[in-house]
Amino acid sequence: MSEIGAALDCRLTVTYIRDFLNKFNTKLNEFRNKQYSEIIEKNKDDPKTLFRVINHSLHRKQSSPMPSGLSNNLLAEKFSEFFAEKIDKIRQGIEDNQNEQYVNPESPEFSGVKFDEFRLLTEKEIEKIINYFPNKQCGLDPLPMSLLKNVCR
Secondary structure (H helix, E strand, O other): OOHHHHHHHHHHHHHHHHHHHHHHHHHHHHHHHHHHHHHHHHOOOOHHHHHHHHHHHOOOOOOOOOOOOOOHHHHHHHHHHHHHHHHHHHHHHHHHHHHOOOOOOOOOOOOOOOOOOOOOOOHHHHHHHHHHOOOOOOOOOOOOHHHHHHHHO
């Protein structure tokens, strides 16, 4: 084979490999997108799983929030010392402020409505208030509004 033929054959091979790799990467990305979409849809109400999937997809390593290389006793001792020092600093700051002359400007008179008397609500009034709210909810709600409304009926 001549040098020109070998060079042409090499370029064709490189072009073929590039084309193949592009197609392969496209298919791989489509597969990953489909897989992650299914996982996200399946776990849309589970933030812990969603964060784990995101961290995995971004190749983040989970690191321990605790310092490494310390025994539990030493770690507890350091924790205790840290907060004892923090409390001492706060106390010192309070003492320093008490030593300074503090001028308290007169507080303005309260001009709003005072809530110092309440009346008991009837079951009907409570039910009316609950049914007034829409059936919207958040993952942090302890009880979905639709369930609360069903219990009240």
